[in-house]
Amino acid sequence: MANIKDVARYANVSVTTVSRVLNGHPYVTNEKREAVEEAMEALHYRQNMNAIHLSKGKTRLLGVVIPFVDHPYFSLLLNGMSKEALHQEHTLVLIQTNYDAMKEVEALEMLKYKQIDGLVIASRSNTWDVVEEYTAFGPIVVCEDRSSEVVSSVSIRHYDAFYEGMKHLIKKGHQKIGFCIGRKTGTNSNLRYQAYRDALHTIQATYKEDWIFTNCLSIEDGERVVEEYQSLVEKPTALLVTSDQVAAGIRMECQKRNIDVPEELAILGFDNHPLARALDLSTIELPLHEVGRKLVISALNDNETIHTQYGFSLIERGSV
Amino acid sequence: MANIKDVARYANVSVTTVSRVLNGHPYVTNEKREAVEEAMEALHYRQNMNAIHLSKGKTRLLGVVIPFVDHPYFSLLLNGMSKEALHQEHTLVLIQTNYDAMKEVEALEMLKYKQIDGLVIASRSNTWDVVEEYTAFGPIVVCEDRSSEVVSSVSIRHYDAFYEGMKHLIKKGHQKIGFCIGRKTGTNSNLRYQAYRDALHTIQATYKEDWIFTNCLSIEDGERVVEEYQSLVEKPTALLVTSDQVAAGIRMECQKRNIDVPEELAILGFDNHPLARALDLSTIELPLHEVGRKLVISALNDNETIHTQYGFSLIERGSV
DNA sequence: ATATGGTATGAAATGCGTTTCAGAGCAAGA
DNA sequence: TCTTGCTCTGAAACGCATTTCATACCATAT
Incomplete structure (x- = not known):
């Protein structure tokens, strides 16, 4: 050559x-x-790219702190990141934390010792000041709404998205609305819960505690939700489901049990996963793929702190 | 550092x-x-990986010749390749050919000029001798059943898989069987067609030309198939569908038109795409993800020519 | 006693770009 | 005429690890 x-x-x-x-x-x-x-x-x-990067002192590695990869939310995010990393000739170094704060510190230390060019924190476990300490060593990007001077961020308006979903269900005549969510706590979950109550408040509606299904991550969880739903004395007429995967499980289980969707139970999912398209599920599309790409772009930009917010869009199909 | x-x-x-x-x-x-x-x-x-690879004369790039990426077969393959490439700290250089032989030659030339460390040809367009000429310049791997001395291969027993699918449908009592396929010609398509006829031969059954649906790649194509199916005077009672994506489209359209699956029409898909799990589709799992990984592993091995064959497994769900 | 060969070690060359520094040429301003 | 300040060019240093080559020591084998 x-x-x-x-x-x-x-x-x-x-x-x-x-x-x-x-x-x-x-x-x-x-x-x-x-x-x-x-x-x-x-x-x-x-x-010769190796020579260029050696000369410029780049590792061509980008750290990604992520709790787990087998959840649709994170896997879509990761897909977007992979794509952009491929595009920018960088290799992702996955640091799976399971929300272990020490693991996250290890990743930050990698940045300190220049083992990676930048760090994406898809879901933060440490307190804010711990993270900010490390910005001297390289670009850090978080996936949450935070306007720091030194840490870039890419976020989605989760409150607004959830509120929009509620408004849509209400517009369709629903008053008894439940929802499914992954973790009970966490920044995003809190925002969604808030949006839920705020939306119900506008129509003076109330809700039952057992209309809130937690720990909903997989198709199986969706099936479980339907089982629990059927045992309820007073049932909701609509469910807002924070993951299409779960919504898919719900829809399939409803079919097995002859629960008419959307007449008896309306379902509104999140993410616009390919599954939603296949199962004719209405959903709120979150641009997770885009968010993933932007995370990488921001992390590879050493010059400026970037804050990006993404919106969402309601996709009406046949399940509401 | x-x-x-x-x-x-x-x-x-x-x-x-x-x-x-x-x-x-x-x-x-x-x-x-x-x-x-x-x-x-x-x-x-x-x-410092850049220094190592510079010193060793590696580009850390791996060429991938692929006709298109938006087809489930190739996208699953690509997923597997991406994963392994990430693992081995290599970057994939996608060369989308659309089956254009000249594009494929360009990729081979990249190998010649040491712009990539190796080349994966997911679907070959050029004749065999053209490809073999280039093996002097670096490892080449094809995704087809070919036992060359100089080119590695990773393949799936497509004939056997299709034959197994036919046997399963026959065992379930079907005699009038149709099938859906992507391209009408090509090595794999020919193998499948052969398996189709051979299997029917064992039960002295015949088939109608219009039970063979070609150009089936997407969910929409599946919907189209059902439309065509309904207009047939003599209808098959089962369909062997070479892509779960298409099978999903068929199943959904059947539901809309109140065609009972599997009573009125049995569906057996291929790939074991997540969609199949979600739609309760019986399918023949092809280890495409594994194949993709093995392609990369073989292409990054400069020392020996490796030939690998993968099997398949029938996954019984509710659509047959 | 001498040749032979394995073990152990380091200096220097190598792979390939980028960047710094020094200098030459030339035009505009003092 | 003498600065000053571009514009243009190339030699050399640098980034980091691998590899080749030379050398020295020690233990067998002859």
């Missing part, structure tokens, strides 16, 4: 000049520039 | 000795080995 030296020799210039052409620096006469370009063409020259 | 020089200085040895310890070479006394290990610990030393 031809290298920069070969090109320089062929074009009768120094390697510095070739490097200048390669990097679009000024201070190269057209004459030499053209000679270099010709030489590159003739020799089938391609830059 | 500490480098090999720092470690050498700290341990009072030469960089060569540190490199020997790092790479497990013999000819290092225990005394020095321990000193080096201590130094690495003390200095938080991590090897």
